[in-house]
């Protein structure tokens with residue numbers, strides 16, 4: 431077996447890690463962490479250290495690690511048929527079955543699913559289909575896409591532009607001109623502290639209206655949003671936000687893309703965020719929870735309204751000029767079928783709902799009164815704790831203090847619990863697997879309280 435120091439050296443010399451400080455890592459200032467195995471809610475590294483993964487990888491291993499049913503489905507598929515493409519009407523039992531299983535679970539207005547590999551490529555597909563749609567309808571000017579600051583939709587050219595985090599734009603010449611941003615419904619970070627939630631929602635809606643007015647509704651094709659803001663801080667929307675936004679979009683004939691890469695397949699305790707908030711989306715983006723990350727697979731679920739126009743487009747222009755070698759890859763599809771079955775058979779979405787509520791309540795009980803805790807929020811199996819220097823006047827810590835990063839590092843070093851320091855602000859994010867037990871939720875909360883005491887007193 432290779433020694434750990436050998437692997438670390440090869441890693442530094444050869445491996446270009448995503449979302450990593452390249453220079454620091456190459457110099458060996460950040461650690462190489464080699465994860466070896468995993469089971470349930472725990473992962474284990476090569477040194478035999480077991481860690482409670484309270485972020486389920488990147489909030490994707492929803493059914494938990496080590497599920498033999500999915501591993502066997504992948505193995506069986508690989509042995510029988512590792513690959514065939516899905517161009518010109520080809521498919522496999524797994525890909526066709528999975529498309530039906532998805533549509534059986536999706537909101538009633540949905541009609542077809544296009545398969546990709548990642549959340550990013552699914553959102554790229556969405557934008558292309560929306561442009562195609564408006565071209566077929568004879569409105570070539572209606573192309574711009576509105577997304578929200580702090581939204582996360584991927585890191586491709588258009589999707590990195592949709593992502594409303596400056597780090598994803600800086601020095602990449604993004605955002606592209608077709609993408610414009612509006613405010614996220616992040617009540618805790620509102621500018622006017624005297625605003626009620628209701629007033630804040632009205633303010634977000636007015637800002638959107640003004641943006642549409644300024645740019646012209648005939649230039650705006652779609653609005654994209656995560657039902658619950660994820661990477662931007664794990665922020666459930668205030669009551670009334672989605673119905674009010676949807677009403678504005680309908681008025682201006684602007685499509686709604688619900689990016690459910692995180693929320694799809696149960697993270698909020700409902701099958702989709704669209705069900706959870708009563709949204710009528712035109713496209714739903716899915717990825718992570720579709721296979722619980724046992725294999726890379728994503729999808730764009732397309733409404734009947736869009737589908738009718740896309741069909742018409744191909745009657746006029748020939749086959750759709752969009753497709754990838756690995757669209758509907760049989761191994762991913764087999765993983766998806768087994769994963770969705772497991773969610774049902776083990777009632778994991780119900781568990782996400784009840785244990786998620788318990789986690790959120792316990793976190794509030796343990797930390798709600800701490801002088802540096804500004805906000806504790808969550809929905810389903812999502813929870814976030816936001817830290818401030820002074821909770822009375824909501825004064826944030828200086829970014830250079832890196833309080834969020836210190837907290838997550840302490841949580842890991844003291845109690846081997848993994849929470850994510852969210853990329854903007856001092857926010858600890860929790861998104862455990864749906865199979866989390868109450869005892870594990872207790873460990874997460876007690877360890878977090880201990881890390882907070884160590885770092886902040």
Ligand code: PMP
Pocket residue numbers: 488547548549550551553582583584585656660661689690691692717
């Ligand atoms: N949309 C959302 C809401 C996401 O959270 C993510 C990934 N975190 C993506 C899209 C992009 O997915 P991927 O990293 O698979 O490209």
